[in-house]
Amino acid sequence: MSNESSGNGGQALRWLRRAVALPYLWMLLFFLAPFLIILKISVAEPIVAQPPFTPLLEWGAQGLVGLRATFENYAYLFADGYYGIIYLSSLKMAAIGTLLCLLLGYPMAYFIARQPPHRRQVLLMAVILPFWISFLLRVYAWIGLLNNRGLINEFLISIGVIDHPLTMLYNDFAVYLGIVYSYLPFMILPLYANLERHDHDLLDAAADLGARRWQGFIDVTLPLSVPGIIGGCLLVFIPAVGEFTIPALLGGADTLMIGRVLWDEFFINRDWPVASAVSVVLLLLLVVPILWFQRLQRREQEAGF
Amino acid sequence: MNNSTPSPLVQIREVTKKFGGVTAVDRVSLDILRGELFAILGSSGCGKTTLLRLLAGFEEPTSGRILIDGADMTDVPPYERPVNLMFQSYALFPHMTVAQNVAYGLKKEHVPADKIRERVAEMLALVKLEALAGRKPEKLSGGEKQRVALARALVKRPKLLLLDEPLAALDKKLRQHTQFELTNLQYQLGTTFVVVTHDQSEAMTLASRIAVMAEGRIAQVGTPGQVYEFPANRYVASFVGNINLFDGRVTAAGNGQLSVKCESLESELSALSDGAMVPGSAVCIAVRPEKITISRQAPEAKDRNVVKGTVWDLAYFGDQSLYRVRLKSGAELQVSAQNLRRSEKMTVEWDEEVFLSWEIASTVLLQS
Numbered sequence: 222m223s224n225e226s227s228g229n230g231g232q233a234l235r236w237l238r239r240a241v242a243l244p245y246l247w248m249l250l251f252f253l254a255p256f257l258i259i260l261k262i263s264v265a266e267p268i269v270a271q272p273p274f275t276p277l278l279e280w281g282a283q284g285l286v287g288l289r290a291t292f293e294n295y296a297y298l299f300a301d302g303y304y305g306i307i308y309l310s311s312l313k314m315a316a317i318g319t320l321l322c323l324l325l326g327y328p329m330a331y332f333i334a335r336q337p338p339h340r341r342q343v344l345l346m347a348v349i350l351p352f353w354i355s356f357l358l359r360v361y362a363w364i365g366l367l368n369n370r371g372l373i374n375e376f377l378i379s380i381g382v383i384d385h386p387l388t389m390l391y392n393d394f395a396v397y398l399g400i401v402y403s404y405l406p407f408m409i410l411p412l413y414a415n416l417e418r419h420d421h422d423l424l425d426a427a428a429d430l431g432a433r434r435w436q437g438f439i440d441v442t443l444p445l446s447v448p449g450i451i452g453g454c455l456l457v458f459i460p461a462v463g464e465f466t467i468p469a470l471l472g473g474a475d476t477l478m479i480g481r482v483l484w485d486e487f488f489i490n491r492d493w494p495v496a497s498a499v500s501v502v503l504l505l506l507l508v509v510p511i512l513w514f515q516r517l518q519r520r521e522q523e524a525g526f
Numbered sequence: 527m528n529n530s531t532p533s534p535l536v537q538i539r540e541v542t543k544k545f546g547g548v549t550a551v552d553r554v555s556l557d558i559l560r561g562e563l564f565a566i567l568g569s570s571g572c573g574k575t576t577l578l579r580l581l582a583g584f585e586e587p588t589s590g591r592i593l594i595d596g597a598d599m600t601d602v603p604p605y606e607r608p609v610n611l612m613f614q615s616y617a618l619f620p621h622m623t624v625a626q627n628v629a630y631g632l633k634k635e636h637v638p639a640d641k642i643r644e645r646v647a648e649m650l651a652l653v654k655l656e657a658l659a660g661r662k663p664e665k666l667s668g669g670e671k672q673r674v675a676l677a678r679a680l681v682k683r684p685k686l687l688l689l690d691e692p693l694a695a696l697d698k699k700l701r702q703h704t705q706f707e708l709t710n711l712q713y714q715l716g717t718t719f720v721v722v723t724h725d726q727s728e729a730m731t732l733a734s735r736i737a738v739m740a741e742g743r744i745a746q747v748g749t750p751g752q753v754y755e756f757p758a759n760r761y762v763a764s765f766v767g768n769i770n771l772f773d774g775r776v777t778a779a780g781n782g783q784l785s786v787k788c789e790s791l792e793s794e795l796s797a798l799s800d801g802a803m804v805p806g807s808a809v810c811i812a813v814r815p816e817k818i819t820i821s822r823q824a825p826e827a828k829d830r831n832v833v834k835g836t837v838w839d840l841a842y843f844g845d846q847s848l849y850r851v852r853l854k855s856g857a858e859l860q861v862s863a864q865n866l867r868r869s870e871k872m873t874v875e876w877d878e879e880v881f882l883s884w885e886i887a888s889t890v891l892l893q894s
Contacts, residue, residue, distance in 0.1 A: 420617065422613050422617035423617050425582075425604075426613060426678075428603070428605050429584075429605070430630050431606075431634030444621045
């Protein structure tokens with residue numbers, strides 16, 4: 222009997238895979254193709270020309286005469302410790318930002334999921350509402366708030382809490398604030414989607430078997446929300462690593478994030494090949510943990526949840 | 527305390543539970559005895575589940591008290607009550623194996639690990655699930671899940687086990703089998719079981735005593751036989767099993783019997799008097815379908831009530847037949863008859879004129 226049911230499940234899965242194939246095609250076209258172009262540029266040499274890099278394939282009178290590829294750009298990235306430090310710093314800042322999002326987002330998602338249905342809709346709307354204003358504008362708005370003569374400092378001075386304005390802008394604090402502010406909805410939504418499906422009987426069952434409320438949370442709610450936690454963390458962590466706008470607008474000169482380096486290489490140094498190599502390495506850095514997480518999740522699903 | 531009767535394990539004293547303006551449980555008082563398999567029977571929304579949740583501690587009574595083993599449970603949270611509940615949905619922890627599910631309650635009690643292993647194994651053996659100890663609930667059939675839920679609720683050796691619709695999620699065949707297993711288990715362990723159900727046949731076969739609930743109140747408490755044969759009121763009579771009901775008025779009383787005139791019946795009926803009814807009082811006459819004898823010839827009327835009608839519907843089930851007989855007044859009676867004799871021809875056919883009769887002692891007299 223269990224064979225039969227898994228057979229049906231297998232068939233459903235095959236159909237699901239077929240349906241999923243279509244978006245894969247889309248991804249292939251609009252994701253893989255640009256990636257291949259970047260990969261191509263990353264093995265070229267910079268020249269003063271339009272475009273500013275050497276072509277991959279060399280054409281002569283008789284047709285294709287040679288393949289011109291160099292790994293010098295990658296060697297340069299690894300030789301110069303500067304890039305390594307920036308990668309690590311980006312990963313660290315994104316990780317801390319993600320953790321802050323999780324600590325703030327989990328209770329919010331939990332709270333929303335436990336409200337009566339009509340109130341949930343209103344609260345979810347409030348979470349999504351900031352998307353209606355341009356991301357860039359919202360980050361700019363924080364400059365107005367955090368400034369030495371911004372709203373927050375002016376207010377604190379006016380009520381006499383402080384004499385001198387607090388330095389809240391152009392440092393790592395501002396960047397963390399920006400990441401948490403911008404990416405919090407991406408943490409809350411997958412967590413909410415997970416927590417909302419939890420069967421309340423499970424908590425009653427835990428209480429019935431001798432668990433206090435907090436124990437029920439630790440033993441039941443938390444482990445069952447792991448897929449939501451992983452989903453939310455990936456959605457925040459991945460874009461945060463490569464984030465450019467937030468460190469550029471709110472960060473200080475010493476805020477090291479790879480997004481800014483990318484920008485500088487492309488638009489200040491006009492070294493497209495090195496810039497491309499930087500982004501290829503960044504991609505590899507992100508893809509490896511994602512694949513690992515996905516495998517972990519799949520294994521957990523196969524194991525019964 | 528009175529020594530001649532054993533003290534009840536559960537004492538429910540005038541318990542009321544209100545949700546906003548709605549009274550779910552209305553001044554319920556009930557004693558549940560030690561070692562008893564007690565059923566709370568009622569249709570959905572009658573308050574039976576609320577009463578169960580009050581016993582488990584998930585709800586607090588608006589007024590009244592609940593005592594378990596003599597101790598007042600009013601301020602005792604669910605995790606400290608000597609009570610365990612088997613949920614209708616089973617509520618198995620999906621991320622834990624069968625063994626981990628069963629062990630959970632013992633872990634929360636800080637039982638030593640080797641002792642936990644021992645008791646979990648013992649419990650899984652009792653419900654015949656040793657082979658599935660390492661499985662996750664998702665990979666179990668409905669019957670297996672039910673047994674895990676039962677093992678998990680019993681492993682802490684509660685004084686009182688509550689079962690919320692324990693058989694509702696099982697298919698018909700499995701339900702019968704599980705019914706016997708449940709009663710056997712209860713007999714083996716001697717734990718007091720309280721089963722909540724909407725299914726009257728489930729309550730009748732499982733329980734030693736039944737409380738019928740309606741609109742938040744207890745309509746009757748008694749053994750299955752008492753509830754079926756001597757229903758306390760109209761609601762219980764029609765909720766438990768099939769019954770024919772006729773409104774009427776007492777015309778005469780004497781010799782321990784009453785004569786009742788029902789508008790929808792031509793002849794007067796007799797019933798044994800309970801002493802409370804006097805001529806003129808409005809009553810309700812009831813008779814179960816299997817108490818009625820159907821025949822072509824007029825039966826002897828001594829100590830029997832007799833009415834005449836026409837068969838207008840019959841259903842043949844092999845072991846028994848169900849007749850619907852229409853009287854001249856348009857009233858209808860259900861009659862069920864065992865097919866005692868082997869015969870291709872049925873004793874009574876469609877549209878035949880028949881006599882229906884039943885013993886005066888089988889006539890149920892209810893206050894209308």
